[in-house]
Amino acid sequence: MSDFNRRDFIRLATGATLASGALGFPGLLLAATPKVVVVGGGVGGCTVAKYLRKLDPKLEVTLIETKKTYTSCFMSNEVLSGDRTLESLTFDYEGLKRHGVNVVIDYVSAIDPSKKLVFTAGGDQFGYDACVVSPGVDFKWETIEGYDETVAETIPHAWFAGPQTLTLRRQIESMPEGGKVIIVAPPNPFKCPPGPYERAAQIAMYCKHHKPRVKIIILDPKDRFSKQGLFRQGWSQLYGFGTENSMIEWIGAAGGGTVEAVDPSTRTLQAEIEEFQADVINIIPPQKAGKVAFASDLVDGDWCPVNKLTFESSRHPNVYVLGDASSAAKMPKSAYAASSQAKVAAAAIVARFNGIEPGEPTFVNTCYSILGDEHGISVAAVYALNRDNNTIESIKGAGGLSPMDASPEQRKREVSYAHSWFKNLIEDMMM
Amino acid sequence: MRRKTVFAILSLLALAPVITQAAGPTAAALAFTCAGCHGTDGSSVGPSSPSIAQMDPEVFIDAMQAYKGDQSNSTIMNRIAKGYSDEQIKGMAWFFAKQKLRLQPQQHDPQLARLGAELHDKYCEKCHEDAGRPGDAGTLAGQWMPYLGYTMADYIAGKRPYPRKMQRKVDAAIKDQGDKATSALIHYYGSQH
Numbered sequence: 001m002s003d004f005n006r007r008d009f010i011r012l013a014t015g016a017t018l019a020s021g022a023l024g025f026p027g028l029l030l031a032a033t034p035k036v037v038v039v040g041g042g043v044g045g046c047t048v049a050k051y052l053r054k055l056d057p058k059l060e061v062t063l064i065e066t067k068k069t070y071t072s073c074f075m076s077n078e079v080l081s082g083d084r085t086l087e088s089l090t091f092d093y094e095g096l097k098r099h100g101v102n103v104v105i106d107y108v109s110a111i112d113p114s115k116k117l118v119f120t121a122g123g124d125q126f127g128y129d130a131c132v133v134s135p136g137v138d139f140k141w142e143t144i145e146g147y148d149e150t151v152a153e154t155i156p157h158a159w160f161a162g163p164q165t166l167t168l169r170r171q172i173e174s175m176p177e178g179g180k181v182i183i184v185a186p187p188n189p190f191k192c193p194p195g196p197y198e199r200a201a202q203i204a205m206y207c208k209h210h211k212p213r214v215k216i217i218i219l220d221p222k223d224r225f226s227k228q229g230l231f232r233q234g235w236s237q238l239y240g241f242g243t244e245n246s247m248i249e250w251i252g253a254a255g256g257g258t259v260e261a262v263d264p265s266t267r268t269l270q271a272e273i274e275e276f277q278a279d280v281i282n283i284i285p286p287q288k289a290g291k292v293a294f295a296s297d298l299v300d301g302d303w304c305p306v307n308k309l310t311f312e313s314s315r316h317p318n319v320y321v322l323g324d325a326s327s328a329a330k331m332p333k334s335a336y337a338a339s340s341q342a343k344v345a346a347a348a349i350v351a352r353f354n355g356i357e358p359g360e361p362t363f364v365n366t367c368y369s370i371l372g373d374e375h376g377i378s379v380a381a382v383y384a385l386n387r388d389n390n391t392i393e394s395i396k397g398a399g400g401l402s403p404m405d406a407s408p409e410q411r412k413r414e415v416s417y418a419h420s421w422f423k424n425l426i427e428d429m430m431m
Numbered sequence: 432m433r434r435k436t437v438f439a440i441l442s443l444l445a446l447a448p449v450i451t452q453a454a455g456p457t458a459a460a461l462a463f464t465c466a467g468c469h470g471t472d473g474s475s476v477g478p479s480s481p482s483i484a485q486m487d488p489e490v491f492i493d494a495m496q497a498y499k500g501d502q503s504n505s506t507i508m509n510r511i512a513k514g515y516s517d518e519q520i521k522g523m524a525w526f527f528a529k530q531k532l533r534l535q536p537q538q539h540d541p542q543l544a545r546l547g548a549e550l551h552d553k554y555c556e557k558c559h560e561d562a563g564r565p566g567d568a569g570t571l572a573g574q575w576m577p578y579l580g581y582t583m584a585d586y587i588a589g590k591r592p593y594p595r596k597m598q599r600k601v602d603a604a605i606k607d608q609g610d611k612a613t614s615a616l617i618h619y620y621g622s623q624h
Contacts, residue, residue: 051463336467343463362456364464364514366507380507382464382514384455398514402506413479414506416577420480421468427476428466 033060034353037118037128038101039108039292041065041093043335044134044323046429047342049101055350062102062126064118068092070430073192074335075422076161078370080169081202089161095431111296113316130349133298133313134322134338135290136160137191140302143286144184145261145270155264155281159191171280172203178213179279182269184259185220189303190287191324191333193226194369194379197250199282201231201371204239204247217278218250219271221258226332227369227379229404234371234411259283289325303327308385308392310348310358311341320345331383331392335425337365342429361385363392368418376414377402458522461515465523474533479577485532485565488524495520497592504590532565534573534624543611547619550612554600562623572623579617587613 036052038045041063049063071090078084093103107121111131118126139157141148147155156164156171172181181203185196200216207214225231235241235248251257256273262283263269269276288294288302298304298313304321305314311326313319322345323338331337340363348358363383370376381399383392402414462473465483469475473484483491497503498512499520515523551562555571563571571579585591586601604612 339467340464343460347460359460360454360456362460362464364467364511366468366511378507380510382511395514398512399510410506413581416479417468417506419478420475420575423476423478424470424480425467428471431471431476 033058034129035060035062035127036130036132036349037126038063038132038134039111039118040134040136040290040323041067041070041103042134042136042323042338043425043429044136044338044342045132046070046093046096047339048132048134048320048322048346049096050099050429051343051346052349053099053101055346056353057100059350059353060102061100062104063093063096064104064106064108064120064126065093066105066107068105071161072335072422072426073159073161073195074425075419076158076165077195077199077202079161079165080158080172080199081205082169083202083205083373086161086165091426091430093430108292109295110292111298111319113296113313113319116318128318129353130318130320132320132322132345132349133292133296133304133325134342135292135325137287137324137333138290138294139285140288141285144259144283146264147262147283147285151262151264152283155262155267155283157284158282159195159284168280168282172206175211175214175279177211179211179215180277181214181216181280182276182278182282183216183218184269184281184283185218185222185225185257186284186286187221189333190284192367193332193334194231194367196220196284197225197227197231198369198371200248200250201235201238201369204235205372207247208239212247214247216248217276218248219257219259219269219276220250220252223252223254227377227401230377230401231369231371233404234375234377238372238375287324289321293321293325298325300327308390309361309387310352311345312348320349329391330394331363331365331381332367334365334367336367336421337363339425339429340364361392366421368414368421370415370418374408374412374415376411376416376418378414378418455516455519458519458526461519462523462526470533472530473527474530475575476535477537477575479575479581481575481578482532482534482570482573483527484530486524486527486570487565487567488521488528489567490569491524491527492520495524502592504585504588532570532573536624537573537576537621539576539618539621541622543615543618544622545619546608546611547615547617547622550604550608550616551619553607554604555616558596563620564623571620574620576617576621579620580614583613583617 038049049061052059052061069090069092109119109121111118116128156167158164158168183196200218203216239247241248256271258272259269261270289299289304293299293304304325305327306321311320313321322341324333344361351358366380368378379401381394383394386393468480469483475482495512498505498508558568559571586593
């Protein structure tokens with residue numbers, strides 16, 4: 001494409017409007033082939049890489065990721081019920097390469113925004129015109145006494161899908177009938193807000209058929225949680241929640257659900273009011289932005305503030321932060337949110353390279369939870385940016401939860417749509 | 432030269448009213464957010480959320496408006512459609528109409544599909560031309576079979592605006608072949624990737 005045609009295409013595709021003095025953006029001196037370095041090969045990173053190339057095939061896009069393959073966290077609770085293998089959640093980066101993305105397997109130690117350089121543990125450095133950081137979350141290990149990365153090998157968090165997901169599955173399979181599982185839920189904000197509660201249901205789904213006297217207790221430092229009404233209804237329809245024989249019990253903050261310490265040798269948890277002992281413990285620790293965000297001065301507190309028009313960091317120009325690590329209120333930390341933000345950032349970066357103003361952003365989140373073989377629920381929102389307070393607000397009258405008391409047929413359809421959501425999100429990010 | 436280019440761009444913008452008229456997001460930006468369920472540029476990889484690429488724009492608009500107004504049964508689309516203005520829906524309709532539909536093979540029962548082919552020719556082809564490929568009566572060929580099943584069940588249960596002509600034809604097909612008529616049609620369309 002000639003430059004003129006390319007610019008028109010970009011304008012139409014990204015919604016960029018004509019800036020004053022449009023054809024020579026002051027202060028932006030770019031090489032003929034602008035370079036984008038993407039840090040992190042999760043939903044945010046992969047999606048932004050693919051869409052940058054889609055919007056402007058002239059861009060040189062390099063994605064740096066530590067692991068050779070990606071394993072999806074969303075749908076990984078299905079591994080716990082035995083409905084799914086970890087392999088079915090694992091994908092390589094060949095698809096991204098086919099879109100012309102350079103994929104580098106290395107660990108990014110830090111970004112120097114003043115020199116516009118990305119440094120890796122492997123000793124390489126990458127210059128950029130724009131850098132997109134999508135590192136996901138890291139844990140605040142210090143908040144639960146006795147819990148650390150070593151202990152997590154036997155008392156797994158399984159909050160990154162991978163070996164720990166399999167450890168947790170094996171522990172559930174080998175625990176005795178009548179045993180006890182405890183899930184320690186994290187405080188807000190954390191990635192995948194409905195995840196711990198779906199996890200309880202998926203474990204119950206397996207136990208219902210194999211060990212029907214197992215008890216699953218959720219210890220929660222919160223008094224409310226995502227899709228609460230729908231979870232309680234689903235748990236009661238499927239697992240006797242609210243009755244004497246319920247497989248699932250939820251203890252919130254007011255009931256003493258906040259866990260302060262763990263003793264791995266006796267598998268005992270010290271909560272605010274009492275102690276709990278269990279056969280299987282799953283601790284999902286409190287969360288903060290991934291390590292590279294801290295190493296690169298992108299955080300304010302635990303998360304990375306951004307200009308929500310573009311997802312450019314509020315702390316350093318030409319660096320963009322997407323997904324779980326960003327402070328993107330009021331969007332949740334979910335895969336769909338990261339994907340939606342990635343497309344806004346990709347369009348904004350391409351617009352900037354072409355000396356034009358970014359278009360108006362638009363966002364969607366959809367998130368499914370599967371409580372039983374034929375029982376799915378969802379939450380959805382369509383968002384717009386309120387520029388006055390830099391807040392992404394859900395459009396009134398739209399979005400919301402699956403209805404309470406929906407028919408079994410509707411719940412069953414939502415399982416099938418949940419699987420479609422999984423497959424299409426993966427396809428859209430890296431195939 | 433530069434002024435000429437600016438002028439050319441401005442003329443081009445003037446010719447694209449949907450895209451430049453509103454201060455809001457472009458049609459492409461809106462459409463990109465659908466991909467997480469409907470696939471990149473609207474070609475779904477299944478197993479059940481429908482492909483919307485190459486969809487007839489009027490069909491798209493009617494479907495979205497029916498979801499928006501709670502006229503069509505849905506699990507999630509009624510909640511999502513309410514987030515968009517009529518103009519935005521129109522913009523998305525034209526965006527998807529221009530995307531190439533990429534279909535994938537689906538497991539189907541060949542015998543049922545053969546029966547479905549006969550029923551299609553007899554009762555459906557007149558409106559759903561060319562084996563139900565994208566047109567002003569929607570996209571049936573190669574559409575994800577669970578979705579076709581849900582939609583058909585909703586028509587028959589009166590949970591979706593049911594064109595009278597279609598109702599007459601579906602009734603006739605069911606009278607012809609009994610309960611297996613609808614699954615035969617679904618297997619036929621599923622075989623047409």
